Amino acid sequence: MELQLNLANLHADSVGAAGVTAALLKDAAAAAVRALQVLLENPHGWPLGWLNLQARRSELPRVMSTLDAVADVETLVSIGMGGSGLGTRALAALFAECIGPGHYLGPSGQRLVVLDNLDDENTAAVASMVCGRRTALNPVSKSGTTLETMANFVTLLNWLGERAEVVVTTGEAEGPLGRFAAATGSPLLPVPADVGGRFSVLTGVGFFPLAFLGLSVDALLAGAEEARELLLTADAGKNPALQLAAHLFALATQRGIPQLVFMPYSERMYDLGRWWVQLVAESLGKRQRLSGGIAPTGLTPLVALGPSDQHSILQLLLEGPADKVVSLVEVETPPASAGTIGDPPPELSAFGYLRGKSIHDIVRAELNGTRGSLTNQGRPNYTLTFPRISPEALGEIILLPEIVVGLLGVMLDVNPFDQPAVNEGKELARKLLGAG
Numbered sequence: 382m383e384l385q386l387n388l389a390n391l392h393a394d395s396v397g398a399a400g401v402t403a404a405l406l407k408d409a410a411a412a413a414v415r416a417l418q419v420l421l422e423n424p425h426g427w428p429l430g431w432l433n434l435q436a437r438r439s440e441l442p443r444v445m446s447t448l449d450a451v452a453d454v455e456t457l458v459s460i461g462m463g464g465s466g467l468g469t470r471a472l473a474a475l476f477a478e479c480i481g482p483g484h485y486l487g488p489s490g491q492r493l494v495v496l497d498n499l500d501d502e503n504t505a506a507v508a509s510m511v512c513g514r515r516t517a518l519n520p521v522s523k524s525g526t527t528l529e530t531m532a533n534f535v536t537l538l539n540w541l542g543e544r545a546e547v548v549v550t551t552g553e554a555e556g557p558l559g560r561f562a563a564a565t566g567s568p569l570l571p572v573p574a575d576v577g578g579r580f581s582v583l584t585g586v587g588f589f590p591l592a593f594l595g596l597s598v599d600a601l602l603a604g605a606e607e608a609r610e611l612l613l614t615a616d617a618g619k620n621p622a623l624q625l626a627a628h629l630f631a632l633a634t635q636r637g638i639p640q641l642v643f644m645p646y647s648e649r650m651y652d653l654g655r656w657w658v659q660l661v662a663e664s665l666g667k668r669q670r671l672s673g674g675i676a677p678t679g680l681t682p683l684v685a686l687g688p689s690d691q692h693s694i695l696q697l698l699l700e701g702p703a704d705k706v707v708s709l710v711e712v713e714t715p716p717a718s719a720g721t722i723g724d725p726p727p728e729l730s731a732f733g734y735l736r737g738k739s740i741h742d743i744v745r746a747e748l749n750g751t752r753g754s755l756t757n758q759g760r761p762n763y764t765l766t767f768p769r770i771s772p773e774a775l776g777e778i779i780l781l782p783e784i785v786v787g788l789l790g791v792m793l794d795v796n797p798f799d800q801p802a803v804n805e806g807k808e809l810a811r812k813l814l815g816a817g
Contacts, residue, residue: 382608383774384722384781385580385766386621390756391628391706397759399472401637401702409627409635409792410617416625416791419616420784421807425671427798431783432613433672434606437583440570441598447568449592451546454517456492458507459590460533461521461550463663466497467656468582469590472775474652476596487595495590499529508540517546521586523572525556528807528814543668550585579660580783582774604776612784615624625763626788628682629706633793636705639680642694645710646687646748649770654684657782663803664786667680667795678793688747699758707755711748714769715741741753 393400401409406655418759422430430436442508459469470483475494477485483495492514494507518541520534540543549562552572562569570585572578581587584604612622632638644652666679685694687709698705722735735743755762769775790797 382621382777383604383768384608384621384773384777385768386625387764387766388624388628390667390752390762390764395756397499399636399759399761401628401636405631405635406627408690409631410623412792413623413627413788414615414617415497416626416788417613417620417789418744420612421788425572425796427796428575428577428580428732429787429798430573431580431583432609432768433610434573434583436573440585440588441602442573444570444585444592447548447570447589448592450568450713451517451548451782453515453580454546454593455515456491456511457489457517457519457590457593458494458496458511458537459519459521460497460530461528461535462497462529463659464578464581465521465523465530465550465586467579467659468779470495470497470589471656472582472587472591472596473594473651474600475649475770475775476591477594479649481707485594487593491594493590493594493743495531498534502534504533506585509538512540516541516544519548519550519590520548521560521572522551522558523578523581525551525553525558525586527638531557540607548589549590563579579656579663580798582656582779586704596775600772601776604771604773605780606776608777608780612780622784622788625781626785626792628763629785630789632706633680633683634763638706638761640683641680641707642685642698642705642707643710644690644707645646646744647710647715649685649710649712649716650712651684651686654686658682658684660782660786663800664797665793665795666802667799668795668802669796671791671796671806672794678795680789680793684777687751688744691747693750695754697761699754701711703760705760706774707760708765709748709752709762710765710767711745712767712770716770726801729773784817792799 390396391400393402423592464522473485475488477503480486496507518537522530522532547567549567550570552574553559566624570589572586573584576584613621617623624795661680661682662747668675669679700705718738721737721739724736752762761773787797
């Protein structure tokens, strides 16, 4: 794997009483290995198709042929909520030039818009932007009935009229979106039945818009495939997914630290943090136990951005309740650089020590300073390092947290692949809008 994981500052010999001991880690690692066996055997019949990367590779020819059908399109608007948009947005932000929130420019001028919220002003702005452009709409909904997705899709479809090309991504050929595709002759990309929404970025859900943007989805999948063998080995001494799951489980259950802060020191990675928040919160926040009975549980994910949030949340992390573990995320070689800093004006001579350094040099110093401060204050933290942002590394950064969250679900005695509580609010909203 290209990604590097440093867990040393989660240990008691680094952060004191808040860290894990060898004895705690031994028990937690054994629990993680047992959880991995549950995932591999899948006695609960969970939707684990996201681990079947050979099947995901078989989707690529259909994705690429669909891409050919929109070869003359300048702008693609991918419309989806939650897992139907967050993963795409996360990888697009890492790969392409971000020209606005949810707006990305590919290397050959392709423009991707990920519309993953329902906001009248934002939808109006997207509608105004795409009018006059060669545009394709890509509504993404596994059920084909997602209220927010359909509202945005129908609105843009009405704005564009006959000029709009449509590529539908859905898991229900007989659902509303599937019927629309059949009636209009629009291409349809299937969402696999055995892949849940928040685990679906390495399917046609993410493959199509990312390939349109110019990302090599073949290399993206190859990175995940290469990592899969290591991440599914039962050797806790070698498998970083088992190691991370064991540490986080021990901290949550034995040290009372159930809050996880994802803090990248790269703006490109902020949307990756938003995807990670959904993955953790929706997977692990449950009250029904696998073993029976009701006992609300879960880990609370938060996302911050360094160095910016050193001026906001860091004070809480250092001196507030000792209930958070911080994941510091760094990129050793950024995709672009503003160059080295020259001589400051005489009035700013106090900053002469910056001469010859790059912005990236300063960011890394700030990350190291934050890491040292957290450690000195006895606050558990670990570091995830990208040597470089490559399609292969992007495949790894998707698969690693997916497997870790699956393991933690089993270890916490919950089903990490459903989301039963969110449906009530959706149904109430439909009734208020007059739906049958």
